[in-house]
Amino acid sequence: MDFSELKSVCGGCTIRELCLPAGLSDEEVLLLDQHMAHRQVVKKGESLYRTGDAFRSLFAVSTGFFKTSILHEDGRAQVTGFQMAGEILGLDAISTDQHICDAVALEDSAVCEITFDRFEELGQLMSNLQHRFNKTLSREIVRDQGVMLLLGSMRSEERLAAFLVNLAKRFAARKQSGSELVLRMTREDIGSYLGLKLETVSRILSRFHDQHLLEVRGRNVRILDQQGLNKLIEGS
Amino acid sequence: MDFSELKSVCGGCTIRELCLPAGLSDEEVLLLDQHMAHRQVVKKGESLYRTGDAFRSLFAVSTGFFKTSILHEDGRAQVTGFQMAGEILGLDAISTDQHICDAVALEDSAVCEITFDRFEELGQLMSNLQHRFNKTLSREIVRDQGVMLLLGSMRSEERLAAFLVNLAKRFAARKQSGSELVLRMTREDIGSYLGLKLETVSRILSRFHDQHLLEVRGRNVRILDQQGLNKLIEGS
DNA sequence: GAGTTTTTTTGATCTATATCAAAATATAGA
DNA sequence: TCTATATTTTGATATAGATCAAAAAAACTC
Numbered sequence: 001m002d003f004s005e006l007k008s009v010c011g012g013c014t015i016r017e018l019c020l021p022a023g024l025s026d027e028e029v030l031l032l033d034q035h036m037a038h039r040q041v042v043k044k045g046e047s048l049y050r051t052g053d054a055f056r057s058l059f060a061v062s063t064g065f066f067k068t069s070i071l072h073e074d075g076r077a078q079v080t081g082f083q084m085a086g087e088i089l090g091l092d093a094i095s096t097d098q099h100i101c102d103a104v105a106l107e108d109s110a111v112c113e114i115t116f117d118r119f120e121e122l123g124q125l126m127s128n129l130q131h132r133f134n135k136t137l138s139r140e141i142v143r144d145q146g147v148m149l150l151l152g153s154m155r156s157e158e159r160l161a162a163f164l165v166n167l168a169k170r171f172a173a174r175k176q177s178g179s180e181l182v183l184r185m186t187r188e189d190i191g192s193y194l195g196l197k198l199e200t201v202s203r204i205l206s207r208f209h210d211q212h213l214l215e216v217r218g219r220n221v222r223i224l225d226q227q228g229l230n231k232l233i234e235g236s
Numbered sequence: 237m238d239f240s241e242l243k244s245v246c247g248g249c250t251i252r253e254l255c256l257p258a259g260l261s262d263e264e265v266l267l268l269d270q271h272m273a274h275r276q277v278v279k280k281g282e283s284l285y286r287t288g289d290a291f292r293s294l295f296a297v298s299t300g301f302f303k304t305s306i307l308h309e310d311g312r313a314q315v316t317g318f319q320m321a322g323e324i325l326g327l328d329a330i331s332t333d334q335h336i337c338d339a340v341a342l343e344d345s346a347v348c349e350i351t352f353d354r355f356e357e358l359g360q361l362m363s364n365l366q367h368r369f370n371k372t373l374s375r376e377i378v379r380d381q382g383v384m385l386l387l388g389s390m391r392s393e394e395r396l397a398a399f400l401v402n403l404a405k406r407f408a409a410r411k412q413s414g415s416e417l418v419l420r421m422t423r424e425d426i427g428s429y430l431g432l433k434l435e436t437v438s439r440i441l442s443r444f445h446d447q448h449l450l451e452v453r454g455r456n457v458r459i460l461d462q463q464g465l466n467k468l469i470e471g472s
Numbered sequence: 473g474a475g476t477t478t479t480t481t482t483g484a485t486c487t488a489t490a491t492c493a494a495a496a497t498a499t500a501g502a
Numbered sequence: 503t504c505t506a507t508a509t510t511t512t513g514a515t516a517t518a519g520a521t522c523a524a525a526a527a528a529a530c531t532c
Contacts (some may be wrong), residue, residue, distance in 0.1 A: 070385055073470045078385040092381060094374035101381070120370070124363050131356060137373035138330035144380035145328060145337070149306055149314040151387035152431035156519065187480065195388035197520055202481055218480075218528070234309045392489070423510065433490055438511055454498070454510075 009033060010112075015174060018086030019060050020114070023132050032129065035122055037113040042066075048089060048103040048111060055093035057113045061085050064109020065184040068101045069192065079193040081143070082106075082167075082185060085174055090116075091140050106184035151195045154233075159194040160204045161232040164214070168223055179226070183219040245269060246348075251410060254322030255296050256350070259368050268365065271358055273349040278302075284325060284339040284347060291329035293349045297321050300345020301420040304337045305428070315428040317379070318342075318403075318421060321410055326352075327376050342420040387431045390469075395430040396440045397468040400450070404459055415462070419455040 010021045010033045021029045039062060042048050048059060051071055066083040080101060083089055093099045094116065123130035150159050164181070172178030183190070187198040187205075194201070205221075208214040213229055215222040223229065246257045246269045257265045275298060278284050284295060287307055302319040316337060319325055329335045330352065359366035386395050400417070408414030419426070423434040423441075430437070441457070444450040449465055451458040459465065 070381060072385060072389065076389045078381075078388045080381045080384055091374055092377045095371050095378050100378055120363070120367060123366065124360065127356065127360050130359065130366065134356070134369075134373070135331045137370070137377070138327060140377050141328045141373070141380060142331050142336055144377060144384065145306060145314075145316045148316055148380065148383055148387060149308060151384060152314045152428065153308065153312045186478090192388065198480080199482085199521080200519060202479095203519095206481070422508090434510080435491085435512085436489060438509095439489095442511070 010036065013062075015086040018173065020058075020088065020129075020133070020136070024126070024128060028126050028128060031126065032114075032122060035114060035118045037115055037118075039110055039112050042105040042109045042111060044105055044108050046105055048105065049093075049099045050102045051099055053099045055090065055097045055099055055116065057090065057115050058119060059089040059103075059111040059113050061087050061089065062110040062112050064111075065106045066103050066109060067106055067185060067189055068103050070101045077192060079185075079189050080147075082189075082193070084170060088136060088140075091137060106189075147193075156194075156196050156200055157204055157207075158233055159196065160190075160201065160208070161213075161229040163190065163194055164221065164223065165226070165229050165233065168226070179223040181221045181223070183221060246272065249298075251322040254409065256294075256324065256365075256369070256372070260362070260364060264362050264364060267362065268350075268358060271350060271354045273351055273354075275346055275348050278341040278345045278347060280341055280344050282341055284341065285329075285335045286338045287335055289335045291326065291333045291335055291352065293326065293351050294355060295325040295339075295347040295349050297323050297325065298346040298348050301342045302339050302345060303342055303421055303425055304339050306337045313428060315421075315425050316383075318425075318429070320406060324372060324376075327373060342425075383429075392430075392432050392436055393440055393443075394469055395432065396426075396437065396444070397449075397465040399426065399430060400457065400459065401462070401465050401469065404462070415459040417457045417459070419457060 010016055010019070011026070011029050013019065013021075016022070016029070021032055024032065037057060042064070048066065061083050063085055066089060067079055068081045068083065068089070069077045069079045071077050083103075089103050089111065090099070092101060119133075123133060150162055154162065167181055167183075168178045171181065187201045190196075191198045191201045205214065205216045208229075209216045211228070213223075213225045213232075215224055246252055246255070247262070247265050249255065249257070252258070252265070257268055260268065273293060278300070284302065297319050299321055302325060303315055304317045304319065304325070305313045305315045307313050319339075325339050325347065326335065328337060355369075359369060386398055390398065403417055403419075404414045407417065423437045426432075427434045427437045441450065441452045444465075445452045447464070449459075449461045449468075451460055
């Protein structure tokens with residue numbers, strides 16, 4: 001981890017409205033900025049934090065791409081999410097003051113750090129910030145329950161379709177192409193997230209390719225038929 | 237729903253430390269009490285709220301047992317949780333101001349309601365309450381990610397063992413027997429929660445019975461070998 | 473840029489869990 | 503208490519996805 005102390009600048013950040021400062025006034029953002037610790041770089045493959053680490057700060061992904069995974073005693077791991085610009089890492093640690101997952105950068109990335117104690121103080125000063133943060137936490141609950149639905153009641157093709165459509169939407173919200181995806185994670189990571197084996201993920205991608213839903217070239221995926229994918233997700 | 241306005245009395249509540257007032261001083265609890273809307277009864281089979289309902293309040297389960305489930309377009313449903321005394325219903329709705337699941341009472345139950353607007357105001361007055369509430373939201377995230385691990389990487393027997401051990405722990409924390417469980421939900425509900433079919437749940441319960449891990453008589457389950465169940469969960 | 477390692481694809485086969493079916497119980501209603 | 507309905511159990515069979523295996527393609531390393 002590179003601790004070069006670049007001062008955060010939420011005010012000028014392009015993804016401000018997708019991140020913690022969403023919905024804050026300029027003055028409020030300024031106050032938030034003053035309390036942000038610093039920006040730090042996490043190289044591809046490095047961990048931002050690991051299971052068991054003491055919880056001190058939340059991290060907002062500035063640039064790059066992360067995965068979080070929890071480890072079962074016996075070595076099995078479950079990928080619980082993939083985070084991109086504007087998304088917050090560390091929310092799960094608030095409950096126990098310890099991180100309960102590993103956060104690993106899947107490409108060279110940068111995060112903005114804010115000490116949680118500081119952040120809570122700010123929440124007391126700015127009811128608006130606190131209100132938005134409650135929503136952020138709740139949104140994570142909704143997301144997690146969506147994954148439960150995926151894992152609990154959808155078939156493998158539906159899961160993968162839902163995964164790709166979700167990724168595409170999030171890229172699109174960040175003004176990146178919503179049809180040209182570069183997957184930062186391995187087939188195994190995708191499989192772990194979706195409760196499937198990597199071979200199954202690979203086979204289904206090939207099948208989608210054959211059905212002209214996607215064009216798959218390794219980790220480069222182009223969505224050719226968004227409609228078709230959506231139909232797969234909904235239609236039983 | 238019975239709207240008889242029984243005044244809430246967190247102060248005198250036996251499960252106070254498992255609920256929203258956890259960790260608050262007597263004075264703080266008094267203030268919280270003054271802002272609780274009322275207690276209300278939900279009869280077995282009735283909904284406390286349904287998907288799409290406007291979100292106004294959080295509900296703390298006072299007595300009884302609930303299940304929450306989200307509905308997929310095509311009719312499939314996924315049970316996302318079972319809530320008992322002290323646990324909070326409605327956390328997922330904060331993000332969108334709409335309920336995204338149904339909350340159904342599985343036995344005659346009572347809940348304590350608090351308007352969320354009021355609650356947020358209180359959070360501004362009592363940093364302690366806000367701090368605890370952040371933890372409550374985070375704890376729900378941790379719980380959900382535990383379910384992801386369950387659904388994504390555990391086999392059917394392990395899932396059911398984990399489910400039973402979890403229920404037993406929660407009953408025990410409420411000074412009820414941690415070995416004599418009365419399941420309030422159907423095999424189908426359990427199956428939906430665990431990503432299994434009801435027949436599979438039934439078969440595994442029978443198998444556990446044969447292996448003297450449990451004594452199963454319909455919905456009455458006695459845990460005979462907690463150790464054995466734990467071994468199942470951990471050991472691959 | 474050749475060599476090593478990691479990731480991905482594809483095929484053949486196996487297996488855990490689903491599905492279909494029917495009897496046995498339990499629960500609720502009159 | 504009797505009847506109707508819903509739930510649970512158990513068996514027989516089917517199947518989606520796992521596992522095992524090996525080649526092909528990418529991605530690092532020196």
